[in-house]
Amino acid sequence: MNLKGGCACKAVRYQLTADPLIVHACHCRDCQRITGSAFVLNMWIERRFVETGPTLPKSFKVKAGSGKPHEVFFCGKCATYVWSKYHAVPSDSLFVRAGTLDDPTAIKPDVHIYTRTKLPWLDLPKDVPAFRTFYKIKDVWPVERQERLRRNTSA
Ligand SMILES: [Zn+2]
Ligand SMILES: [Zn+2]
Secondary structure (H helix, E strand, C coil): CCEEEECCCCCCEEEECCCCCEEEEECCHHHHHHHCCCCEEEEEEEHHHEEECCCCCEEEEEECCCCCEEEEEECCCCCCEEEEEECCCCCCEEEEEHHHECCHHHCCCCEEECHHHCCCCCCCCCCCCECCCCCCHHHHCCHHHHHHHHHHHHC
16 A cells, blocks of 8 residues: 545645554544544554655644543644644554545544444444444454554564
8 A cells, every 4th residue: 555645735745655553433522523523534553654745734732531642733734634643652653534545445444442422323334343442452453563563662
């Protein structure tokens, strides 16, 4: 995969030079509020695999459910949210908004999280794992993805 995307005004552009580790559909209240929608699609990927153009997004911090900062990055011109960094997550990872991809059909959620605040009219597919809050990585991720995260955390 060679996923590319960016904000609405095209000032912020990015390219993912590896597949995402995992794709989350997050139904938590923060994600609903920040996106103005029912849930967000986040591609979890190591920072080193997110190549950016000359214009970097701006950011602000909110307090995540973990109590640690959740830093939200957005285009300084058009304010499109492009990715997040969760300071509770060990490793230098970003959570890139899949809705900003040039071709969002390229990915689909691997797991649904924080479904305790999922909107009641939304029915989730039966064949995709779903959790009321978060999950344990070792229960959900393929072993090679766990090893990739470990490798990039210790490097
Ligand atoms: Zn923009
Ligand atoms: Zn969320």
